[in-house]
Structures are given as structure tokens and as C-alpha cells.
Amino acid sequence: MTILNAKNLTKTFGKKTALAQIDLDIPRGRIIGLLGPNGSGKSTFIKLATGLLVPTAGEITIDGVAPGVDTKSKTSYLSERTYLNGWMRVNELLAFFEDFYQDFNRIKAENMLKDLNINPNDRLKTMSKGTKEKVQLILVMSRSAELYLLDEPIGGVDPAARDYILNTIITNYKEDASVIISTHLIADIEQILDDIVFISNGEITLTSSVDEIRETHNQSVDGLFREVFKC
Amino acid sequence: MKWYIDSDRPIYKQLVEQIELRIISGFYAPGDKLESVRELAMDAGVNPNTMQKSLAELERMGLVFAQRTSGRFITEDLKVIEEAKKTIAVQEIGAFLEKMKKLGLDKLEILALMEKVAEGENQNDDIKR
């Protein structure tokens, strides 16, 4: 069963090609790492899946449908930007998410806020960058979506919170849901991945399962990544 | 008990080994109920599918059995556990002998040294007491 499918997916910005004829099939119930150096096209791919960008050629579908209202209601997207309005309080944000997403579980979100010592009455603009990222991830993971698209979810948070976040990711998705995580911090997330997709200069260079890589290359995905993308 | 996952070998194999060790060492007693896949995965910080695969492997080895509705249990067959213990011991000794050979020791020297070290350990234990 496929949750996300890309056929011949291409995106160009002016003369620059960000993604070149990508074919990819992501089944349900998997955690997939979208790995590549900076500027390789990871974010572009995720933005195409969310409908924030429109393909130049080819197509991308989620559960068989091109990005739109229907797919947006079942994909939960964490952008690499902090997209939350500074003037809002965390509580107001919870209400906002509850309002727009039917699959949002407020109790879950409140529990996670408590675990990470975030006061729901605080305004976003008084928070550090790391805390904002945590709030954003909590909002995203408190939805019971079919597909999670996490763009650099652990970039700015401290190692302790990182562990909590990774645990949140592996425990919070439904069994038939999939999680796509884009990152270049591979060593930290390698253990929670099923499969990896290496992406470089807008092209997919390798798709494999993590254990397959360890078995055939006798090294970790992180090790292989460093070898493949050696500067 | 802490989970430890190193970098180069398949994660599911490492999980199998560590659960096996928990069974042999008595951390899990025969007949104990195992935590759910998700709980184990969260505890070890690994993907639930990977944990699932490891448990399937343990089932295949006969160390764990599944009951359709109530979950997974540690085998009550002590022979299987004993067998597993022996297998690991043999493997470890094999690896140890390999290393000793590289150091240029022959079988007798190794045995003699081992006895001496084991005795020393006993004496140490005596002193502690």
C-alpha cells in the first residue's frame, strides 16, 4: 500500500534544477529518512508533497491524490522554518490547530508540553529558537495523520530533547501511517529509520533499508553517507 | 538494563543478541510476558518495525513465543535457553582463542594462563569477603 508516489517529478527554479525526474514510492507504516547534503533537494521534495510548491513536470500524489485540501488534512508537515506567529500564546496555537485539523489531539499536545516544561501561556516571541522548534514539533506530532513530513526536525534542539523528540516520533504515529524525515544529522536518527533515500543534486542516488546497508556495506548509514558525499 | 547499539552491524541483529542476553541472564524469567513492540522500540529508541523483526527472529529461534491475543512470552523450555547460552559461550570462546593465537600463545599456554587468572580472581574474591 502506497502513501506517497512520485513519478518523473521535476522542479526547476528559473534555470536551476532542484529536482530532476524523481521516481519514488513510499509505502505505509514506514519511517523513511530523506538524506542528502544541503541544497540537494530534500526540502523541495517535501514542499512539493505538501503543496507549497507546484511541480514543473511530473506528478506527486498522496494516497493517490495530488496535493490539495484532501491531502493537507491527512499530512502533518513540519517546515524547516519557524512558521508560528510570534504574538500567539501556545494555548492559542493549540486552539488554532484544533480548529483546522480534525485529527488534532489536544490532550496529547498538552502532555508533551508538560514533559518538555513548556508553559502553555507563554507567547512564542518570548521563546528561544529551540523551544519554538519543540512547540512546532509537538503540534505536528499531536495530529493523527496518515503521513508526516518532517523537514529537519532535530536541527536546533539539545540532545536531551532530541531523544524525547525521536521517541515521540516512533511512538506517535499510527501503524499504517508513514513518516518522512529529511535531515543531514543521520547518526542521531539512524536507529529509528526503516528505509533511507539518498538524494544528491536533485536526483535519488540510493534507496535501501537501514539494515540492508549495514549488512552489505558493513557500516552505518552515517558512515556510508560520509563516504558517498565526501567533499 | 541499557540498550546499546553500535554503528556498523544490522540493528535488528543487535537487538536479537541483547534480548537473548536478557533471557539467558535471567533479566526476563522463563514464561515472562514481554512488553509490546512499541514499548520495547521506544525503550531502545529504535524503529518499531525493526523491533518487530528482531522479535520474529527470536520466535524463530524458539526463545520467544507469541500468543495470538495476549502478546509475546519468554519460552518456558529451559533446554532452549540453556542451548542458547552454550551457543553464545562457544562463540565467545572461539573469538577469544582466535585473539590468543594472534598473540602467539599455544593451547597449553592459554589454558595455564587461564587457570592462573581464574585463581587470582578467586583470591581477590576471598580478600573482598
Next chain:
Amino acid sequence: MLTKLLKNEIKATGRIFLPLYGALLILTIVTKLALTFGAPDFFSDNVATNPFMEVVIGISFTLYFIAVVALSVMTLVMIIQRFYKNLFTDEGYLMFSLPVKTWELVISKLLVGLMWSAVCTLMFVVSFFILSLGSFTMMDLTQGISAAYTDYSNTFGASLNVLIFEIIIFGIVSTVASILMIYVSIAIGQLFNQHRIVASFGAYIVITIAIQIISSIVMAVFAISNLDTVISQGNDIQAMEMMHWIINVSTFLNVILCGAFYFATQYIMKNRLNLE
């Protein structure tokens, strides 16, 4: 979903506008009090009772004037900012991943922008009314209005209501058109990979010039010849007909502009979205 977007939009803008309206009302009342006690005959002879009151009146009038200007500017700024910042900067990542249709995003911004424009106008009317209280009676007001109606129908043989109605419709339509023109300029600006704000301004200027040219041509072709004859004959009724015609044609042109701006905005947002 549209109602949810509207609710959110009103919440986000209300927290700025309500305090401003409050400030305007307070300043109106303060100015009115200063006038009542400091210069009771302000509207007839414009003289303060003493130098101290003169200063007080001066300050309160200045503050009042600043509040009026601030409100007008703020209304415009909010219309631009809510569309640009909320949709085309980082906040857009959230807004465009909501399960809502693109047109709902545009319409929610437009309706709330329109609402604040209307509220702003209404607040000015209320404020001026409060300030001028006492300089006339309710009787004067009603008499003045009915006199205008009688005059008008005597001169032109028609009800003033028609003209007022046409002007109101024109006002609404042209306000919508000017808001949508800002939107389409911003949408065009974000098509560029760099200097998006500059590009938006550029687009706005280009559209303004294009509209100027088109409307002058339309007016020149259809109106000028008629206007000459009307003026030379000095016929009031014909002049008024001309007036109706100009208003209605302008309304019609603005409706076309609204349609064009709206669909262009929506097309760009749907098919050419290009968040940084």
C-alpha cells in the same frame, strides 16, 4: 473552513485595531471636553477662554489628528501586511498547509480587510459627529437632509436615493478593487526569486499606469464629446445624467478589475506558489 479562517483573521487583526479605535474614541471625547470647557463657541468664533486652555485644545487636537491619520494608515498597512506576511513569508508555510482552498484564503483576507475599512470609515463618522455635537440640533440635521432631498427632486425630477445608492455601490466596489490590486501586486511580486517587495511595488505601479491609460481612453472615447455638449447647453438634468453615467461606468469597470485581479491572484497562488 472559511468561517474558521475569518475568525482567525479577525482575531489577528482585532488585537491591533481595537486599541486604536479605543484611542480614537478617548481622544475624541477628550478633545470634545476640552472644546466644551475651553472654547464653548469654537464653531462660531474659534476663541479659547484662556491661554492654558488654548494649549490643551492644541495638544488634544494634534493627538486627535495623529490618531485619525494613524488609523487610516494602519488600515492600509494591515491589508498589505496580513496578505504579504501571513501568506508569503514564513507564516505562509502554516497557512498553505492548512486544509483550506486557496480562494478561501484570499476571500478571508479580503472580507476582513473590507470590514476594517468600513469600520474605520464608520468610526470617523461617529468621531466627527461627537466632535460637532452642540454646533447643531437634531432638528437642523433632519431639516437639512429633507431640504437636500426636495431640492434634488425639484431640480432633477428624481429621488436622491438613487444617486446615494450608486455612490455607495461605487465606493464598495472600488474599495474591493483597490484591495485586490494590492493582493495581485504582492502575488506577482512573489513570482520573482529575489527582491520580491520591490517587484510587488513595481507590479502595483505598472497596473496603476495601465488602468490610468485604459480609463482615459474609455472616458475619452465615450464621454468627452457628450460632456462638451452638456456643458455648452448648461442643462442640469443632462449634466446629472452624465454624472450617473460616469459613476456607473466606473463601477462597471471596477467590477471587471475586481474579477481580473481576483482570478489572477488565485491563479498565481494555486499554480505558481513560490515560498522562499
